Amino acid sequence: xxxxxxxxxxxxxxxxxxxxxxxxxxxxxxxxxxxxxxxxxxxxxxxxxxxxxxxxxxxxxxxxxxxxxxxxxxxxxxxxxxxxxxxxxxxxxxxxxxxxxxxxxxxxxxxxxxxxxxxxxxxxxxxxxxxxxxxxxxxxxxxxxxxxxxxxxxxxxxxxxxxxxxxxxxxxxxxxxxxxxxxxxxxxxxxxxxxxxxxxxxxxxxxxxxxxxxxxxxxxxxxxxxxxxxxxxxxxxxxxxxxxxxxxxxxxxxxxxxxxxxxxxxxxxxxxxxxxxxxxxxxxxxxxxxxxxxxxxxxxxxxxxxxxxxxxxxxxxxxxxxxxxxxxxxxxxxxxxxxxxxxxxxxxxxxxxxxxxxxxxxxx
Amino acid sequence: xxxxxxxxxxxxxxxxxxxxxxxxxxxxxxxxxxxxxxxxxxxxxxxxxxxxxxxxxxxxxxxxxxxxxxxxxxxxxxxxxxxxxxxxxxxxxxxxxxxxxxxxxxxxxxxxxxxxxxxxxxxxxxxxxxxxxxxxxxxxxxxxxxxxxxxxxxxxxxxxxxxxxxxxxxxxxxxxxxxxxxxxxxxxxxxxxxxxxxxxxxxxxxxxxxxxxxxxxxxxxxxxxxxxxxxxxxxxxxxxxxxxxxxxxxxxxxxxx
Numbered sequence: 001x002x003x004x005x006x007x008x009x010x011x012x013x014x015x016x017x018x019x020x021x022x023x024x025x026x027x028x029x030x031x032x033x034x035x036x037x038x039x040x041x042x043x044x045x046x047x048x049x050x051x052x053x054x055x056x057x058x059x060x061x062x063x064x065x066x067x068x069x070x071x072x073x074x075x076x077x078x079x080x081x082x083x084x085x086x087x088x089x090x091x092x093x094x095x096x097x098x099x100x101x102x103x104x105x106x107x108x109x110x111x112x113x114x115x116x117x118x119x120x121x122x123x124x125x126x127x128x129x130x131x132x133x134x135x136x137x138x139x140x141x142x143x144x145x146x147x148x149x150x151x152x153x154x155x156x157x158x159x160x161x162x163x164x165x166x167x168x169x170x171x172x173x174x175x176x177x178x179x180x181x182x183x184x185x186x187x188x189x190x191x192x193x194x195x196x197x198x199x200x201x202x203x204x205x206x207x208x209x210x211x212x213x214x215x216x217x218x219x220x221x222x223x224x225x226x227x228x229x230x231x232x233x234x235x236x237x238x239x240x241x242x243x244x245x246x247x248x249x250x251x252x253x254x255x256x257x258x259x260x261x262x263x264x265x266x267x268x269x270x271x272x273x274x275x276x277x278x279x280x281x282x283x284x285x286x287x288x289x290x291x292x293x294x295x296x297x298x299x300x301x302x303x304x305x306x307x308x309x310x311x312x313x314x315x316x317x318x319x320x321x322x323x324x325x326x327x328x329x330x331x332x333x334x335x336x337x338x339x340x341x342x343x344x345x346x347x348x349x350x351x352x353x354x355x356x357x358x359x360x361x362x363x364x
Numbered sequence: 365x366x367x368x369x370x371x372x373x374x375x376x377x378x379x380x381x382x383x384x385x386x387x388x389x390x391x392x393x394x395x396x397x398x399x400x401x402x403x404x405x406x407x408x409x410x411x412x413x414x415x416x417x418x419x420x421x422x423x424x425x426x427x428x429x430x431x432x433x434x435x436x437x438x439x440x441x442x443x444x445x446x447x448x449x450x451x452x453x454x455x456x457x458x459x460x461x462x463x464x465x466x467x468x469x470x471x472x473x474x475x476x477x478x479x480x481x482x483x484x485x486x487x488x489x490x491x492x493x494x495x496x497x498x499x500x501x502x503x504x505x506x507x508x509x510x511x512x513x514x515x516x517x518x519x520x521x522x523x524x525x526x527x528x529x530x531x532x533x534x535x536x537x538x539x540x541x542x543x544x545x546x547x548x549x550x551x552x553x554x555x556x557x558x559x560x561x562x563x564x565x566x567x568x569x570x571x572x573x574x575x576x577x578x579x580x581x582x583x584x585x586x587x588x589x590x591x592x593x594x595x596x597x598x599x600x601x602x603x604x605x606x607x608x609x610x611x612x613x614x615x616x617x618x619x620x621x
Contacts, residue, residue, distance in 0.1 A: 200433070
């Protein structure tokens with residue numbers, strides 16, 4: 001079978017990947033910079049006999065996702081930062097009810113309405129649950145179009161495997177950039193494991209009820225939370241993903257994800273040409289954060305440089321992981337400002353020297 | 365053995381209703397409304413095809429009482445959740461059962477837009493003009509001058525706004541094919557309500573559009589009345605603001621007769 005390499009806008013990549021991964025139910029509300037995704041799916045769902053609804057709000061859309069998911073469909077919504085805030089209610093309910101769904105966040109600058117430039121300021125919201133209650137959602141951070149496709153597939157598989165919402169955390173740049181992509185093949189929906197918990201009418205069986213409210217006096221909610229956290233522990237043990245390129249003699253590793261990691265790659269190339277030996281550690285799952293491999297690296301590399309498109313969110317997970325094993329430096333830009341590789345290279349030079357001219361040294 | 369001959373069962377619990385006691389207060393309309401929904405589903409052979417969505421509010425635990433598949437929705441989102449379900453299972457029967465706070469306050473957008481899309485969903489709307497579960501706060505449907513814990517001295521038009529007639533608002537949309545308001549405070553009214561519920565269900569089976577049956581329902585506890593006085597209050601007061609009857613019917617069913 002010939003390999004079909006396509007040049008596509010990142011938002012379209014997510015839409016096509018979702019359809020190939022068996023998503024037949026999309027619900028969303030327009031918000032820049034991710035409108036190309038619902039636009040693409042509004043047409044594509046017609047081709048494949050799926051459902052596209054432009055909901056009356058993000059709140060309605062996420063609850064349509066909830067409904068489609070409890071009915072057994074592979075369902076998805078997408079938005080950008082302010083819209084994702086509105087979806088948190090539904091995400092919390094789905095986490096409590098253990099309902100699988102995929103949520104795409106093409107982040108933009110915040111807080112509030114912010115701007116429509118690419119940003120990575122929603123890390124805390126994404127990795128700490130986001131809504132009310134003691135829950136987590138796996139968060140996947142692609143760094144380009146090929147990963148947008150592959151991680152969209154993974155998001156649906158993880159959601160079903162663990163009966164949990166999964167977030168794909170991209171940004172406005174990734175959603176607009178065109179890059180070549182080779183799509184995985186269409187899955188056959190009949191090949192997916194049967195879901196024995198869905199609601200499809202009680203013919204031939206006892207009725208089922210799905211709910212997150214547990215008012216009982218025997219600690220029902222307590223035990224439900226313990227059950228959820230046993231699941232989160234399993235996800236943490238089994239599902240961390242990362243990419244690392246670290247020379248044996250590395251003086252420093254850069255930790256960056258998503259678009260920031262692409263800029264860091266170019267900056268590292270610059271420094272390599274100057275004779276420095278620098279590695280790149282790129283978390284792909286932001287939750288669970290890939291702690292063990294980063295911890296191992298920090299044992300042998302003296303410096304860790306964190307670069308983010310925020311004023312410092314992932315850096316807290318790096319601090320929790322690295323501790324005092326290595327010196328930690330941070331450089332970040334808020335408000336949707338995308339620095340050039342040259343600016344990031346300046347940060348890396350400054351971190352190597354420890355002169356504090358660009359970025360800052362982090363005290364753990 | 366002779367008992368089989370001597371007695372004939374003329375009244376029993378509908379199969380769509382579990383044989384368990386409910387948490388509803390004495391004189392509450394929910395028990396009657398539950399029974400009517402259950403009887404209608406039984407009569408129409410729909411129980412095993414049904415997926416129901418209860419509200420957040422007094423009926424949040426309805427899944428403990430109804431004997432068919434049910435899923436909890438966040439407050440006000442029942443019709444959005446139901447939309448998702450119906451789009452996955454267009455051949456199944458999907459209903460929501462919602463109170464006035466759920467349907468006409470926090471869920472207004474979901475209500476209006478599900479109706480306007482003409483979702484093939486049947487909505488049972490319990491209007492008791494008060495927030496029951498949270499303890500008697502003002503509802504969007506609270507009558508003018510009616511007391512509520514957040515409208516001391518009674519609902520004041522200038523201070524609190526007007527009682528909302530959301531069923532009439534819904535009826536404006538072409539997606540809504542059947543809307544009727546009934547009450548639960550006399551045998552005659554209850555019989556009429558069941559007929560309306562069955563008709564609403566039929567519109568879904570016939571793929572006509574969205575249907576809603578509003579049921580004016582007593583809440584003696586939060587109205588601080590005896591059940592008997594609460595029933596009278598529905599009849600004498602509520603029906604002035606919310607007149608009973610068919611609000612919209614484009615089903616064409618009557619024409620067929």
